[in-house]
Amino acid sequence: MFYYEKKLQYPVRVSQCNPMLAKFLVEQYGGADGELAAALRYMNQRYTIPDKVIGLLNDIAMEEFSHLEMIATMIYKLTKDATPEMMKAAGLGDHYVAHDSALFYNNASGVPWTASYIQAKGDPIADLYEDIAAEEKARATYQWIIDMSDDPDLNDGLKFLREREVIHSLRFREAVEILKDDQGKKKIF
């Protein structure tokens, strides 16, 4: 079960009225390497991963949901006061006709999220290597979004999220080391 804390993991500030950034940010909301894909991937893989690393997948899945909320807050702040004309000018006209200013799980090009973005192979090494790749791809996506944004307050939140991807990647790499199983043993090859 979940305990919900009614606050964000890291404060989200948006200082410039630039709805076009919402169009780019949605890549991290419902994109292939976005937070939703990450959270669902880990929360599903955890069942069949060796006991030693279940907790890691569980905790990272929870944190990814917290990131999803932060991204949602950024997108919401950027679009909630946009008129239909502003949405059209921001390249969000096609989003507006389908969703008004509601958020939806699709990528920056409007392609809806699909479970084929994620995998659960059952092989712990294969799954963890996918998780590492997912973190690196998410990190890269944050970099490209930061490159597209000139809002310092928004970028502050995005830099935090990018850093978390770095840490998650390292933790998954450590999980691989644990499963390689010779860690801490005196073993002569």
Add this chain to the structure above:
Amino acid sequence: MHSQFKYWKPYVSPYDPCKPIRVKSYSTPPQLYMNFQPPGLPQFQSPKQALMHGTLWPQLYSPYPDPHKRGEKS
């Protein structure tokens, strides 16, 4: 008659980046309040009027966009 639009005031943060829309609205069209159409509802005066409204019955006509646009004031 029920109102055709409802209005609500969303939370407005002092840190919102864009000029806030203080009042938002949504449509509550007449079929919402008429679970089953009663027989003998009054009809428009002329077929032309009915055609232009898209319905025979004034009570089922739903205007859009909001003719009052209260959402854009205040």
